[in-house]
Amino acid sequence: MSEEKKSLNFLEQIIEEDLANGLSRDKLRFRFPPEPNGYLHIGHAASICLNFGLGLKYNAPVNLRFDDTNPAKEEQEYVDAIKKDIQWLGFKWANELYSSDYFQQLYDWAIQLIKKGLAYVDDQSSSEIAAQKGTPTEAGTNSPNRDRSIEENLELFEKMKNGEFPEGSHVLRAKIDMASPNMHMRDPILYRILNKEHHRTGNTWNIYPMYDWTHGESDYIEQISHSICTLEFKSHRELYDWYLDQVYSGKDLRPKQREFARRNLSYTVMSKRKLLQLVEEGYVNGWDDPRMPTISGLRRRGYTPKSIIKFSEVAGISKRDNVTDVALLEFCIKDDLNKTAPRVMAVLNPVKLVITNFPEGKEEWLEAENNPEDENAGSRKVPFSREIYIEKEDFREEANKKFFRLKLGKEVRLKNAYIIKAESVIKDENGEITEIHCTYDPLSRSGSGTEESKRKIKGTLHWVSIAHAVKAEVRLYDRLFSDEAPDNHKDKDFKEFINPNSLEIIDNAYVEPSLKEANIGDKFQFQRLGYFCVDTDSSTENLVFNRTVPLRDSWAKIEKKN
Numbered sequence: 001m002s003e004e005k006k007s008l009n010f011l012e013q014i015i016e017e018d019l020a021n022g023l024s025r026d027k028l029r030f031r032f033p034p035e036p037n038g039y040l041h042i043g044h045a046a047s048i049c050l051n052f053g054l055g056l057k058y059n060a061p062v063n064l065r066f067d068d069t070n071p072a073k074e075e076q077e078y079v080d081a082i083k084k085d086i087q088w089l090g091f092k093w094a095n096e097l098y099s100s101d102y103f104q105q106l107y108d109w110a111i112q113l114i115k116k117g118l119a120y121v122d123d124q125s126s127s128e129i130a131a132q133k134g135t136p137t138e139a140g141t142n143s144p145n146r147d148r149s150i151e152e153n154l155e156l157f158e159k160m161k162n163g164e165f166p167e168g169s170h171v172l173r174a175k176i177d178m179a180s181p182n183m184h185m186r187d188p189i190l191y192r193i194l195n196k197e198h199h200r201t202g203n204t205w206n207i208y209p210m211y212d213w214t215h216g217e218s219d220y221i222e223q224i225s226h227s228i229c230t231l232e233f234k235s236h237r238e239l240y241d242w243y244l245d246q247v248y249s250g251k252d253l254r255p256k257q258r259e260f261a262r263r264n265l266s267y268t269v270m271s272k273r274k275l276l277q278l279v280e281e282g283y284v285n286g287w288d289d290p291r292m293p294t295i296s297g298l299r300r301r302g303y304t305p306k307s308i309i310k311f312s313e314v315a316g317i318s319k320r321d322n323v324t325d326v327a328l329l330e331f332c333i334k335d336d337l338n339k340t341a342p343r344v345m346a347v348l349n350p351v352k353l354v355i356t357n358f359p360e361g362k363e364e365w366l367e368a369e370n371n372p373e374d375e376n377a378g379s380r381k382v383p384f385s386r387e388i389y390i391e392k393e394d395f396r397e398e399a400n401k402k403f404f405r406l407k408l409g410k411e412v413r414l415k416n417a418y419i420i421k422a423e424s425v426i427k428d429e430n431g432e433i434t435e436i437h438c439t440y441d442p443l444s445r446s447g448s449g450t451e452e453s454k455r456k457i458k459g460t461l462h463w464v465s466i467a468h469a470v471k472a473e474v475r476l477y478d479r480l481f482s483d484e485a486p487d488n489h490k491d492k493d494f495k496e497f498i499n500p501n502s503l504e505i506i507d508n509a510y511v512e513p514s515l516k517e518a519n520i521g522d523k524f525q526f527q528r529l530g531y532f533c534v535d536t537d538s539s540t541e542n543l544v545f546n547r548t549v550p551l552r553d554s555w556a557k558i559e560k561k562n
Contacts, residue, residue: 009317011050014258015058015226027253028060028225032086032093033215035067036078036199038272039287039294040085042308042329046263049312051228052091061094063222067215068100069208071196079199081287085295089305095222099214100200102221106209107161109217109247110172110190114153118246119190120146121156123170132178133186139179140186146175160193163206167193172207176242184239188212216240217247219255227255230262231321261318266326267479268293269487269494283498284480290535290546291480291502301477302523302533302548304340307333323485330549337523337531337548342370342377345415345462346511346526346545348474350389352466353436355420358386363467367447368416371525380514383468384417389510390463395436397425404459406436412459415527419444419457462527469510472543475535476504515543523548 008016019025032051034040040048055062064086068074086093113119122129122145134140148156160170172191180186191207198205219227227240240257248254264270269278275292278284287294290301298308311332315324345368364384371377394405406412411421418440426435443452483489483497515524523533530550538544 031063033065037073041293043263043270063095064093065097071198216243224255227257234259261321264323266484290477307336341523341525347389348509349392351392357439383465385465387466388463413457464510468513474506474509
C-alpha cells in the first residue's frame, strides 16, 4: 500500500476505491443531518468536521439537512443554534434542506409499498408489537394484521393521514421478514401518528415518517454519494439498503451508507436526552453553560473553532467505539491560545502590598509584551504605583526553600517591574494579613539594562496597581463531572457524579486597566493563572470573565493521588 493511501482514514479509502471503480468525481456529495431536538455537542463536531472536511478535500458539495420528523421534540430554536454552530466552526453548506421537504414524496412511496404488498397498517399496541419482535436468537411472530388486504391498508393509512385515529392507535409497518437475524428487518415501523404541530409544516400532517425510512430515501432524493453515520447505525444498514431497493430507479446514483465511531469524551455525557435533563433540572444554566460539552457552551467558555477542528483531527476517525480523554481537548485549546491570546495581569484573590520606599502619588507606565509567542503582537503600557494587589497565596510569612514566591525577608520579581523584598505585615483582629509592606530596588526594573535588572530571582509574581485596577467577576469553570465515565454506572444515576466544585464565582477580582475595553468573546492569558474569555454577561460596568482552562492540569494531580 502506498504511503499516501496509508495516510487516508478508512472512509477516505472507501471513497478513493469508489472513484477508482468508476464513480465520477463530480457525483461526490455529502451531508450533515442533525435532528433539531437539542444543541450540537463536541461529538457532533467530529461528524461536522468529517463531512465538511470531505467536501473540502474532494471539492464536493455538502448539504445541511435537518432530520425534522419528530415534532414532539423539535424546535426552531435548535435549527437556528445548529446553523450558528456550523458557521462559527467555519464551514459552509451547499444547500439547507429539511426531511420535511420530502414528506409528500415519502408518503407517495409508502403508498407504493402498500400497493406492492410490502407495507401494512397495524393497530396493535406498542407493547404487543414489541413482544412479537422476538429476540436476537429467536424469530419473531407475525402480526395478526400482516395479511390485511391492500385495499384495507390503503383505506386505513388514508385515515391515519387525515387524523381520524388517536396517537398510538395505528402504525404503518414494512412487510419484510419476522425471522430475520437482524432485528431491524422484522417489519419495522414506517409511520406513526403524532398530533403535534410541526415547526415548518404546521398541522398539515398527522402522520410522520420514522428515521430509518426518511434517512435513506432523503439521501436518494439528494443524490448523496456517501451517507456517513455513527457506528450504532451499522446494524441499520441492511434496512437502509432494503428501503433503497424499493425506490431505486436503476439509473440515478445510489447512496452508500458507511459508519464510523461516535466521539465519546471522558468526564462528560454526550446523550442529548441527558444534556436536556441537566438543562431542565437546573444543574447548568442553559445549553450554552460553559461546563456543557455543547459547541455553544465551548464557544462561551473560550474555545476556538481552530482548537475544536484540531481536536477532531488529532482524535481521528475510528471503526470502534472508544473514549477520548478530555485532556486532549484541553491541550488543543491551550496550544491555540498560547499562540494567539494576549498576556495580561489579573489578581483573583487579592491582598494589598505597599512598597514603602516608592514615592507616594507617583505612577509609572511599564512596557509589557502582549504575547512572546507572536512577534507581531506588540506591547502595551501597564501602570505601576506604590500600592498593588498580589495573590494571597503568593505570600507566606514563613515558608520552606521550595516556596519561590514572596516571604518575609526574601525577594521576588514583580512581572515587567521591579524586584521587591518583604519587610513586614499588618494583620486585623482575627490575625488575617491585610497588608504586606515591602521595599523595592529602583535600579532593578525589567528591561532597563542595569546590572540590578539582570539579577536572577527565582520567583516572579503577577500584580495589579490598586489605583488603576478594574474590578471584575471571574467564573472558574471546571469539569462538570468528577467521574471519568458518569453514564457508565448501571446502578447509579449519572447526575450523582456531578462535580459540586464545577463553578466557583469570584466577584472581587481585579484586572489591569487595558481590559476595560475588552469585548465579549475576547480571549486572554491571565499570567500564571490560565486562559480566560469575556463572557456574554459582561458589560463595561461589570466585566465578567470565564476561565477556559488553567495553565496547569490540576486534575492530573488529583488522579495521581487516587
